Amino acid sequence: MREDLRELVGALSKVYITHRKCFLQQSQKYGLYVGQPQVLNYVICHPGCTQNDIASALGVSAASIAFSTKRLQNAGFLQKQVNSLNMRCNRLYVTPEGHEILEKFGKGFDEMNTVMFSGFTDEELKQLEEFAKRVNDNLDNFMKEEKTS
Numbered sequence: 001m002r003e004d005l006r007e008l009v010g011a012l013s014k015v016y017i018t019h020r021k022c023f024l025q026q027s028q029k030y031g032l033y034v035g036q037p038q039v040l041n042y043v044i045c046h047p048g049c050t051q052n053d054i055a056s057a058l059g060v061s062a063a064s065i066a067f068s069t070k071r072l073q074n075a076g077f078l079q080k081q082v083n084s085l086n087m088r089c090n091r092l093y094v095t096p097e098g099h100e101i102l103e104k105f106g107k108g109f110d111e112m113n114t115v116m117f118s119g120f121t122d123e124e125l126k127q128l129e130e131f132a133k134r135v136n137d138n139l140d141n142f143m144k145e146e147k148t149s
Contacts, residue, residue: 019116026108030101031075035060037109039068040077040094040102048081048091077101 027037035058042054055065069092072078077098083089094102117125 022112022116023109026105026112029108030105032101032105033068033071035064036068036072036077037102037105039065039072040098043078043092043094044099044102047093050089050091054092072098 024034027033032040038058039054042057043049046053046057051065051069052062054069055062058065069078069080073080075097077095079093079095080090081093083091120128
């Protein structure tokens with residue numbers, strides 16, 4: 001591999017790691033654990049969904065979602081309602097406290113992203129977005145080719 005590409009991949013990896021650290025810091029600030037903001041957001045957009053719905057949509061295990069939803073319930077951010085037609089099927093809903101904490105988290109996350117891209121012009125941001133999409137498309141194609149070979 002070309003040395004300049006290694007340095008670029010290293011820089012992109014460092015951005016990812018730093019962004020993840022900031023994200024975790026924001027999550028902890030509001031008493032949320034890894035993955036919980038995504039779970040809350042999914043349930044807000046899909047009220048009455050099941051744990052299996054969330055696991056499938058987020059691409060994680062049902063056990064992981066069960067653990068997250070239990071923590072969110074204990075924190076008062078999520079509630080389960082038993083489906084009267086199927087006692088083993090629980091429907092999930094975000095509580096008013098869950099809506100409030102996700103709104104606060106979202107504002108903090110938006111602030112973090114604003115800081116991350118400060119000093120960039122609109123044109124540079126558009127170019128960066130196009131480059132990121134192209135890199136992602138290249139990786140998607142690479143994975144598809146690897147599966148077929």
